[in-house]
Amino acid sequence: QVQLVESGGGLVQAGGSLRLSCGASGRTASNYAMGWFRQAPGKEREFVAAINWSGIITYYADSVKGRFTISRDNAKNTVYLQMNSLKVEDTAVYYCAADRRLGTYLSSKEYEYDYWGQGTQVTVSS
Secondary structure (H helix, E strand, C coil): CCEEEEECCEEEECCCCEEEEEEEECCCHHHCEEEEEEECCCCCCEEEEEECCCCCCEEECCCCCCCEEEEEECCCCEEEEEECCCCHHHCEEEEEEEECCCCCCCCCCHHHCCEECCCEEEEEEC
16 A cells, blocks of 8 residues: 655745655555646646656656656655746646556556545645
8 A cells, every 4th residue: 555645735926836745655656657637626637747666757748848847756755746837727736646557658547546645735826
């Protein structure tokens, strides 16, 4: 079993930056691909970014490519989402998720992730 806890959300002005963290418990957490998703009010949850177990392979939604960076520190069992040039439309609850399948495949589909955090709110003001 893996437990995920997100932190780092908050209120920021448009154009600003935030760094989200996702701490994972469990010895095998460092073997899993990790993803970030977000859900804005009244909308479905959507994929943001994913990273493979080693941190070498990453995958981004077009809407955040060039602005967000996903990374991980397996020694700390932590995954990060650095968010720069934030826009009002980035406002959402951000969730991290773990995919326990082995391999290099990175998924953008939430049903392919096995463990989820409780989410952290990011609000971008104009």
